[in-house]
Amino acid sequence: MQPLRNLISRASQVCRKWKEGVQHALKFRIKLSFSGLRVDDDCVAGLVEGAYSLRELDISTSRWGCHITDAGLKRISLAMCCPNSTSISLWGVTAITDAGVVDLVSKATSLQHLNIEGTFITDISIIAISKCCQRLKACYWQWAVSINQWMPEPALH
Numbered sequence: 787m788q789p790l791r792n793l794i795s796r797a798s799q800v801c802r803k804w805k806e807g808v809q810h811a812l813k814f815r816i817k818l819s820f821s822g823l824r825v826d827d828d829c830v831a832g833l834v835e836g837a838y839s840l841r842e843l844d845i846s847t848s849r850w851g852c853h854i855t856d857a858g859l860k861r862i863s864l865a866m867c868c869p870n871s872t873s874i875s876l877w878g879v880t881a882i883t884d885a886g887v888v889d890l891v892s893k894a895t896s897l898q899h900l901n902i903e904g905t906f907i908t909d910i911s912i913i914a915i916s917k918c919c920q921r922l923k924a925c926y927w928q929w930a931v932s933i934n935q936w937m938p939e940p941a942l943h
């Protein structure tokens with residue numbers, strides 16, 4: 787279930803210098819993509835916590851399934867890189883709720899691109915995004931559940 791984390795863990799056990807090299811390289815990563823990988827909260831949050839320069843994070847799900855929950859989003863929101871993150875994709879991550887998204891966007895104040903399509907968030911998240919992410923240029927939420935409940939009907943002419 788944690789192939790990426792296991793790989794890094796095994797590689798870092800080769801020797802102390804290798805482990806230090808892996809940690810050093812992670813510190814300067816600007817992009818991390820877990821898209822299509824079978825990952826969970828511990829794997830993603832553990833790597834994000836060590837990526838101090840991270841700006842773009844992609845946790846999109848695929849056929850393998852992404853097991854990220856609100857607990858994982860909370861840990862990501864507490865990472866040093868979160869306030870400077872400019873792009874986050876949570877496309878298709880169905881185990882998250884408004885609570886996790888609100889935690890994340892309240893800390894990710896530099897966000898310019900956010901993808902929450904295919905999630906089960908509601909207008910609570912959209913309101914938090916509009917309040918917290920003043921630099922947002924693009925937000926994708928088609929297929930997110932219950933958002934249209936508060937949007938006005940289009941005028942018919």
